[in-house]
Amino acid sequence: MKPIRRPAATPTPAAPRRAGAPGLTGAPLDYTYDGTFEGLLTVLFSIYESKSPPNSVQPEGTAQTGLFAQPAHRETDEALAARVWEGLLRTMDNEARTRLYHVFLSEDADRELLIFRYVDLALRSPVDVAENYANADVRRVQRLAQMMFREKHRMEAFVRFEKTSDELFHATIEPDMDVLPLIAAHFTKRYADQRWLIYDRRRHYGLYYDLTRTDIVQFENPTGRKATDISATVLDEREPLFKHLWQAYFDHVNIPERRNLKLHRRHMPLRYWKYLSEKQPREVRFEPIKNKQAVVGKEVSAGQKLLPPQ
Template sequence: MVNYLYDGTFEGLLTVIFEIYERKAAPAQIVHATAELPGLFTQTILVVTNEVKADRVWQGLGKKISATAQTHLYKAFLSEQPQIGMLIYQYAQLAFASTISIEDNFAADCVRELAHLNKQVFRESHRMEAFIRFQKTADDLYYATVAPDFNVLPIISKHFEKRYADQRWLIYDTKRHYGLYYDLEKVSQVNLEKEVTDRSGNLPADILAQQELLYQELWQTYYRHATIPERKNRKLHLRHIPLRYWKYLTEKQPSR
């Protein structure tokens, strides 16, 4: 039994799966290279990501499961759960060994657990698409910060690229310290040396566009006046907009 370490990328995990089959050495654990591993007598292998090997595994899976199932597998990976490496390896092992589709084989723990994680990640990505609010800076950049439960930026990128195709924007994940920047042509991953927002996700007033604070105040005023106190239903409201997402909403912030 071998502990396999990788760089935390999806391609890195696929490379690990390739190495497991090539070495014929079953994994004890498959974890990020920074993880602490117990046990003194288990061999540990650091696997370097290899795109060719990763692609061979991905193409091989494509012959065993549908494109939709592959997408779900990737979304489950974005959950970042500690056991995700082993779950995906077990799923791949099951798929490669089976002569029929395993996609609906929920009797298998790995299939059932990955389906559950896929749903959780999808729900979080949908909420990010709904609740992200941009602030306009003086140089016409629309900036938003998020700290989602799962690493959903890679799967919400297309939504914002299509919806805001005519403006530059940056969505920055303060939990994972990277963001997506759209320059009117393509989306690129960026890392900021210094994060510029406060704990509430607000940019400093001196770098905002001249009218941004006014627009925020107008929206907050509209929200307050559109609310009918007698018809408030906090329980229903929290069901649709859980409390942890309020920090993204302009209408929920105190006036500046």
């Protein structure tokens, strides 16, 4: 009996090793930029071009450096920023690259250096670092991206519009993170048949949709007014009715026997309540519909039974 000869296994080709990033052998610098994501990408390009690692990376208006340190300011270059953004796909997939943008929008105090350390780790690693949870920076990036996703989801659920007399639907929000760039597509698609404005009170800018496109609009810092106040003279005359109907609906679907405030606050944190119509003081208390009772002493039509008084 002849022995069975198995074909030799084809060796698995080794994954191509990345070229890696140049050594950062220069003196550390305190980089400053204009505070935009494109500006940060420009700083990343400058770091590897000059081979000078960052001692710090801060927005120009809030930069804090040492007593004798001279900040190295980098002007935003849109072309270089686009080049860096596209180049990141050579070291990470699109999902990991998107997480870096979400980290920037999180406004974390260490976001700039965190993004640099993550990018530098990806450039110098022969394998994908997205799931290298043994690394503290990878874990932090993942955590901030998850927090941003939750904040985005809540804003899409908790925005409440008020209609003005000129047919504009206005909403005020105050999220912990800068979520407006992430919720623009959702509201543009969902409310494509009406003009609307979502204003971020904390960051003093908003999204405005004019039935054709959604733009970012800037606002000056309002003073002397409450967070949720809109002048009654600009509101649609039916707006109080809409607010009451929404509150009545919320009260009607409520089941007192299944009330669980701890769970309720987990899904709808207290910090959102001041912008929710259903959480505002009731001007007219909701009353459930009661069964009509026949009035004793009045004529009863033929065939109608007179219900006894209760």
